[in-house]
Amino acid sequence: MLLRKITAILLLFLTVTVPAFAQPGKVQLVWPHAEDVVMYELEVARVKVADDAPAPAAEIVYTSTSIYTPGVELNLASFAAPESKKLYYRVRPLDLDSEPIGRFSRPSALLQGKLNSLKPATTTNFTDRPTPLYMVYSWIPVLGAARYEVEVTNHIPERENGITPSKYRVRAYSVGQVFDFYDPQPFTREGCYYWRVIAFDENNKAIGAYSDAVPFRVERGVYKWATYGDSITHGGGAVSNPPSDARYDYAYYLPFAVKNLGKSGDTAAALAERFEQDVLPFKPEVMLILGGTNSIRGGVSAAEVIDSLTTIREKCEKYSIKPVFLTLPPLNPERIQRVFNQPTADNWQQELKKVNAFIKTQPDYIDVYAALVDDKGLLPVKYAQDGLHPDIAGKKVMAREVNAYINSH
Structure with missing residues (x-):
């Protein structure tokens, strides 16, 4: 009500x-979305620059390194009217430290963008x-x-x-x-x-x-497989890319259709609570379950997380769903603090280890932790720039482990 x-x-x-x-006097620029990009550098210059070479400083009329979407709208009033007809733009992807992770695109005429888009x-x-x-x-x-x-x-x-x-x-x-x-x-x-x-x-x-x-x-009742979890399951990564980009969903790399039942922000307790509402309408036969990361980093004890995961398993069994648990990936607290300004519980490694030990006692589990952890017990930047959500490279590693499990079972 x-x-x-x-x-x-x-x-x-x-x-x-x-x-x-x-809205007059603007141009809308859209470009292909780069892989694992955090932000883009946009450069507008009076000359075409070939082969990723630097543009002469005197010829650059606009630059920005804080564009977080694969496109932007610019006010043409920022450029002299006669000059705008002879301007060219190019973009390149950057990481969290504003370092290039790819080459500049080929220069395109600024006015080839969509003018005064409604x-x-x-x-x-x-x-x-x-x-x-x-x-x-x-x-x-x-x-x-x-x-x-x-x-x-x-x-x-x-x-x-x-x-x-x-x-x-x-x-x-x-x-x-x-x-x-x-x-x-x-x-x-x-x-x-x-x-x-x-x-x-x-x-x-x-x-x-x-x-x-x-x-x-x-559609309901048409997908044999489903995934269930928090934002790591829901999707998104590389700091600024939302789950609407399929490449940040690890199930995207599996050889069959999978219904994504993930919800960003969920704790293990929340997953147990919303089970009937969100899982049962779709009647999956097999469900890949990854939950508890938000709980552990927030200071919830491993025992509480294990209780919630046990509840989820029991509900799966009650409704004839085969639960396949994924171990919790490692974290990188320094990056989490930097990106989200959120602390991570001091004992997260010990508690996460307990949860993963429990998961490994289940009849069916997939150890993604071992595939993602570095020699310090952390989630390396190459797999997750924000320290929490695996990027495309990390999601591909997770999918590799799931595919290996499927092939062997």
């Missing part, structure tokens, strides 16, 4: 806006894998946006790129100056859905229109 009231208030707030306006560019696409239980919507930030509205419908909106809410709306959220949004509600009801986003300025005036509607489908 409370959720319904909150939703009603939120929908009322979202629909009370002044008319939209076209709609946001979305970057979420789940056509290549089953839709996760908890959706994450992502987009390229809109120039001048103070907030965004994310709308989900159960039918393609009647006016796809309009500014008014659709009559098919089933949920909607107002969010701040972000480039992704984690839906707090699961999608357990079958059907074809669509999501889209629109930007608003500080005066609550729509900037342009809604983005194109992005479809996704929810």
Whole structure:
């Protein structure tokens, strides 16, 4: 009942806006998303520079090393009008220390980007894998946006790129100056859905229109395999990449379709609590379970985590689901503190070791810890730049271990 009231208030707030306006004098640039990138360096210059060579300093008119999405919108007023026709841009991926991890792209004419785009560019696409239980919507930030509205419908909106809410709306959220949004509600009801986003300025005036509607489908009872866990299962990595990028889901590298039932932020206790609501509608036959990392790093005892994992195992057995546990990956507290400004419990290594010892007593388990740990008992930066979530390289290691288990069983 409370959720319904909150939703009603939120929908009322979202629909009370002044008319939209076209945003002139901007260019929208979008590029391929690099692997394990934390941020991008964007350079705009008067000359084309070949072979990744440095551009002459006198020819560079704009540069930024703090772009966290595979695209950006620029105000053309920042460049002289006649000059903008002769400008070229290029980008390269950077790590957490702003060091290049790839070459500059080939220079492209600045004005080849989308001029005065009326709609946001979305970057979420789940056509290549089953839709996760908890959706994450992502987009390229809109120039001048103070907030965004994310709308989900159960039918393609009647006016796809309009500014008014659709009559098919089933949920909607107002969010701040972000480039992704984690839906707090699961999608357990079958059907074809669509999501889209629109930007608003500080005066609550729509900037342009809604983005194109992005479809996704929810199916139940069709996936033999499922994954269950926290954000390590849900996806995301390399600090700024959300679970909407399939490459950060270890199940993406398995040779069959897998339903992702992960939820970012979950503790072992939360996993045990939401089991009936989130697992049973999909009736998996086998479930890969990885939970307890957030509990251990937050100071929860191994005994409590083991109790929760035992509860999950018992529930699996009750509902004829085969549980396959993954050992908890190691952590890197220094990187976690740097990226998230969060401490890690001093005794995390001892408690994690106890949990993993328990997991190894289960009939079916996969030891991903041994495949990811370094000689200091930490999660190395090459596998996880934020010290917590394995990046693409780390997720591939996890998938390798799962595939090895499957092949041998």
